[in-house]
Amino acid sequence: MTLILGMILDALLGEPRWLWSRIPHPAVLMGRLIGWCDARFNAGNQRRNGVLTMAALVIGAGALGLILQALPTYLIDIAILAVLLAQKSLVQHVQAVGDALRLSLGDGRRAVAMIVGRDTKTMDRPAVARSAIESAAENLSDGVIAPAFWFAVAGLPGLLIYKITNTADSMIGYRTPRHENFGWAAARFDDFLNLIPARLTALLIWAVTTRPDPRKITREAPLHRSPNAGWPEAAMAHGLNIALSGPRSYDGALRDYPFVNDDGNHDLTPDDVNRAVDTLWKTWGAALLLAVVLVIGAEV
Numbered sequence: 001m002t003l004i005l006g007m008i009l010d011a012l013l014g015e016p017r018w019l020w021s022r023i024p025h026p027a028v029l030m031g032r033l034i035g036w037c038d039a040r041f042n043a044g045n046q047r048r049n050g051v052l053t054m055a056a057l058v059i060g061a062g063a064l065g066l067i068l069q070a071l072p073t074y075l076i077d078i079a080i081l082a083v084l085l086a087q088k089s090l091v092q093h094v095q096a097v098g099d100a101l102r103l104s105l106g107d108g109r110r111a112v113a114m115i116v117g118r119d120t121k122t123m124d125r126p127a128v129a130r131s132a133i134e135s136a137a138e139n140l141s142d143g144v145i146a147p148a149f150w151f152a153v154a155g156l157p158g159l160l161i162y163k164i165t166n167t168a169d170s171m172i173g174y175r176t177p178r179h180e181n182f183g184w185a186a187a188r189f190d191d192f193l194n195l196i197p198a199r200l201t202a203l204l205i206w207a208v209t210t211r212p213d214p215r216k217i218t219r220e221a222p223l224h225r226s227p228n229a230g231w232p233e234a235a236m237a238h239g240l241n242i243a244l245s246g247p248r249s250y251d252g253a254l255r256d257y258p259f260v261n262d263d264g265n266h267d268l269t270p271d272d273v274n275r276a277v278d279t280l281w282k283t284w285g286a287a288l289l290l291a292v293v294l295v296i297g298a299e300v
Contacts, residue, residue, distance in 0.1 A: 209239025
């Protein structure tokens with residue numbers, strides 16, 4: 001029941017500015033801690049230090065989860081879960097790109113730059129829409145389904161371990177000269193923790209869209225540069241019959257990535273962004289229904 005209430009509370013309230021403008025969000029605190037670890041320990045034997053840093057972060061997050069979970073009220077569990085889920089905020093950010101793109105290409109580029117790390121200044125309209133939809137698919141897994149999954153499996157310890165790992169991966173899990181070795185453990189552990197949730201997300205997207213031939217998803221998903229992100233992205237591409245991924249630029253360097261569902265529509269518009277937002281809500285609804293079924297099953 002805690003999972004169900006937490007999901008509903010997040011969907012209703014999202015990230016209230018009046019609160020997080022006054023106190024730091026837990027994800028911000030996690031980011032500050034990881035940044036401090038990066039500045040303090042990313043030297044010498046970087047691979048070893050990175051492994052030890054991740055071990056300390058995971059143990060600390062798990063211990064904090066156990067302490068909080070032991071407090072004599074379920075309201076704390078519900079509140080923490082709602083805060084660390086990102087359904088409504090994801091929907092708002094993706095919808096903002098579609099709304100901005102309707103105003104002008106420049107507005108669309110500025111909006112999508114808030115949610116993606118690639119170069120946006122030279123994007124055309126389909127590229128802006130495509131980037132928003134890819135972000136929707138990937139962050140649906142990372143920000144909603146995966147944390148809910150690990151809360152269902154291991155309570156607050158599982159949730160906090162997942163969030164600290166995912167945050168670390170987003171900050172230091174890159175193949176750059178500074179982080180390739182130090183962030184290796186963060187990236188690999190994040191891959192492991194997302195192994196099941198990413199595929200579950202793809203299954204849920206498949207279930208609420210056109211239910212395309214699943215063989216197409218299972219064939220293209222492993223070709224993605226990420227071992228997990230390809231699953232929700234391929235499911236979204238085939239479910240909406242659109243082409244995702246493809247060439248893009250990072251720091252001025254063009255990456256010639258292949259398209260996912262190259263036979264799908266390439267000329268994406270704000271209407272396609274709206275379809276992706278609808279899919280986010282339908283997938284959330286399917287996940288909520290699954291949580292209800294699990295709760296009922298556990299009580300029978």
